[in-house]
Amino acid sequence: MIMFENIQFVHCALPDMSLNEIDVSIKLADGVALKSPLAVEAESQGEAKALSASNEGILFLANSSGSRAFFLNGSELPSLQQPPGFQRVGDGLEAAKCLRAKEGAMPSIGAAGVKDIDTFTKQLKIAMFLTNSRNIEELRKAPIYHTSDGHA
Numbered sequence: 127m128i129m130f131e132n133i134q135f136v137h138c139a140l141p142d143m144s145l146n147e148i149d150v151s152i153k154l155a156d157g158v159a160l161k162s163p164l165a166v167e168a169e170s171q172g173e174a175k176a177l178s179a180s181n182e183g184i185l186f187l188a189n190s191s192g193s194r195a196f197f198l199n200g201s202e203l204p205s206l207q208q209p210p211g212f213q214r215v216g217d218g219l220e221a222a223k224c225l226r227a228k229e230g231a232m233p234s235i236g237a238a239g240v241k242d243i244d245t246f247t248k249q250l251k252i253a254m255f256l257t258n259s260r261n262i263e264e265l266r267k268a269p270i271y272h273t274s275d276g277h278a
Contacts, residue, residue, distance in 0.1 A: 133223045136269035138258035148251045149261045156206055160185050162247050163262055164221055165212055165234040171195050177240055218249020225265055
């Protein structure tokens with residue numbers, strides 16, 4: 127488990143871009159394109175399917191009989207070839223830390239948080255802005271401090 131309090135970004139005092147230039151879209155290993163790197167963990171496959179139909183471009187997942195089912199735009203996806211490791215986050219800053227700190231990790235929120243996904247995405251964009259990261263790949267390379275006690 128990632129200890130988010132132990133990770134701090136090295137901020138760029140004068141980013142050379144605007145928030146509108148930041149791209150939070152992501153492609154998974156098998157070419158699945160998402161508008162955001164935030165996945166939503168639903169309680170059931172039915173809930174995941176219904177929520178995915180009304181939240182275009184967002185990956186929804188549900189655990190079923192020891193395996194995961196993935197939904198995008200109201201349809202079930204075949205098993206992802208290399209499903210990312212999912213890490214539960216509480217806000218967009220933790221999502222940014224998750225994306226940076228653990229290779230292949232994908233931040234996730236509970237189904238109740240889907241109403242706040244736009245806020246989480248904006249917080250993620252602000253973290254990306256402050257680290258001068260134009261896209262998720264640049265964020266994955268952003269300088270960080272990692273401490274064992276939560277202080278830089």
